[in-house]
Amino acid sequence: xxxxxxxxxxxxxxxxxxxxxxxxxxxxxxxxxxxxxxxxxxxxxxxxxxxxxxxxxxxxxxxxxxxxxxxxxxxxxxxxxxxxxxxxxxxxxxxxxxxxxxxxxxxxxxxxxxxxxxxxxxxxxxxxxxxxxxxxxxxxxxxxxxxxxxxxxxxxxxxxxxxxxxxxxxxxxxxxxxxxxxxxxxxxxxxxxxxxxxxxxxxxxxxxxxxxxxxxxxxxxxxxxxxxxxxxxxxxxxxxxxxxxxxxxxxxxxxxxxxxxxxxxxxxxxxxxxxxxxxxxxxxxxxxxxxxxxxxxxxxxxxxxxxxxxxxxxxxxxxxxxxxxxxxxxxxxxxxxxxxxxxxxxxxxxxxxxxxxxxxxxxxxxxxxxxxxxxxxxxxxx
Numbered sequence: 253x254x255x256x257x258x259x260x261x262x263x264x265x266x267x268x269x270x271x272x273x274x275x276x277x278x279x280x281x282x283x284x285x286x287x288x289x290x291x292x293x294x295x296x297x298x299x300x301x302x303x304x305x306x307x308x309x310x311x312x313x314x315x316x317x318x319x320x321x322x323x324x325x326x327x328x329x330x331x332x333x334x335x336x337x338x339x340x341x342x343x344x345x346x347x348x349x350x351x352x353x354x355x356x357x358x359x360x361x362x363x364x365x366x367x368x369x370x371x372x373x374x375x376x377x378x379x380x381x382x383x384x385x386x387x388x389x390x391x392x393x394x395x396x397x398x399x400x401x402x403x404x405x406x407x408x409x410x411x412x413x414x415x416x417x418x419x420x421x422x423x424x425x426x427x428x429x430x431x432x433x434x435x436x437x438x439x440x441x442x443x444x445x446x447x448x449x450x451x452x453x454x455x456x457x458x459x460x461x462x463x464x465x466x467x468x469x470x471x472x473x474x475x476x477x478x479x480x481x482x483x484x485x486x487x488x489x490x491x492x493x494x495x496x497x498x499x500x501x502x503x504x505x506x507x508x509x510x511x512x513x514x515x516x517x518x519x520x521x522x523x524x525x526x527x528x529x530x531x532x533x534x535x536x537x538x539x540x541x542x543x544x545x546x547x548x549x550x551x552x553x554x555x556x557x558x559x560x561x562x563x564x565x566x567x568x569x570x571x572x573x574x575x576x577x578x579x580x581x582x583x584x585x586x587x588x589x590x591x592x593x594x595x596x597x598x599x600x601x602x603x604x605x606x607x608x609x610x611x612x613x614x615x616x617x618x619x620x621x622x623x624x625x626x627x628x629x630x631x632x633x634x
Contacts, residue, residue, distance in 0.1 A: 434450065
């Protein structure tokens with residue numbers, strides 16, 4: 253990594269060496285170095301703030317869409333809601349991932365700076381890799397443990413043994429890491445007899461990180477989705493997990509690194525407050541949210557007409573949308589159902605000729621003559 257980023261590491265290393273020549277103290281040089289880098293990173297912080305302002309300006313519309321789908325948790329509804337929010341973001345020319353870009357750019361820069369701070373023999377004393385390897389081997393032979401080539405620990409052990417014993421350090425600048433009687437190259441340890449004052453640095457780091465995170469959240473935009481109880485719990489876990497991890501790491505590293513983390517957390521928080529004051533997040537009233545609801549309602553019809561994939565909710569959410577979109581289909585189904593349920597007309601069966609004669613009604617002219625009494629008698633006898 254050092255060879256790959258040498259075009260960045262070498263110039264910054266000379267800056268670090270120049271700052272040490274001004275202060276003659278490694279901690280002071282680190283603090284000035286951190287301040288200088290944060291100033292150079294201000295454009296990224298401004299870009300991130302602009303992204304938050306844009307996201308906050310769309311909060312009423314996001315709230316209106318969430319309200320529209322309130323109480324529905326099925327997968328189809330959630331997909332429909334997320335798609336509607338993304339369509340709204342696209343129409344407003346907003347990229348939700350845009351705020352991550354400054355953070356992604358800052359991360360490798362922070363790692364590079366951290367590497368410079370942890371390598372005073374390389375960037376202050378200007379020792380070669382071979383010289384540092386030789387010095388590490390000599391200190392190991394003298395009974396000292398060097399973890400992962402920790403150059404701060406190497407300076408500490410070399411000072412205890414006597415700088416003059418090591419030819420690699422002759423006529424070299426050896427960074428001073430003492431603040432009064434405290435040697436910040438020492439690793440904090442939990443000791444009470446005698447009391448180890450350096451163990452307060454990890455504890456102070458934990459407190460500072462918690463406080464600065466809460467202040468940063470106050471001056472940063474919090475999406476409405478984070479109001480969910482489960483997401484709130486996740487945020488709380490993250491808020492305490494990182495400081496606790498930092499405390500553990502600081503008990504493995506020189507106290508100097510802990511002070512650097514404290515200073516950097518405070519510096520970033522001050523920067524966040526200043527930028528938030530100069531570029532405040534927008535605030536909205538109840539009327540703004542009601543207006544957003546009306547606008548979302550109007551845009552719903554347009555988005556339905558443009559959308560090719562219509563997601564039908566299991567809860568029949570937005571039935572008016574479904575009816576409007578499938579008006580012709582539903583009308584055809586209703587007509588078919590109406591025809592199916594229409595009562596059939598009763599058609600009398602066709603009569604044959606005999607039935608017609610038997611049941612026909614004739615007038616008096618065509619009626620047969622009446623049978624006389626004597627004819628009746630004769631008929632019976634027959």
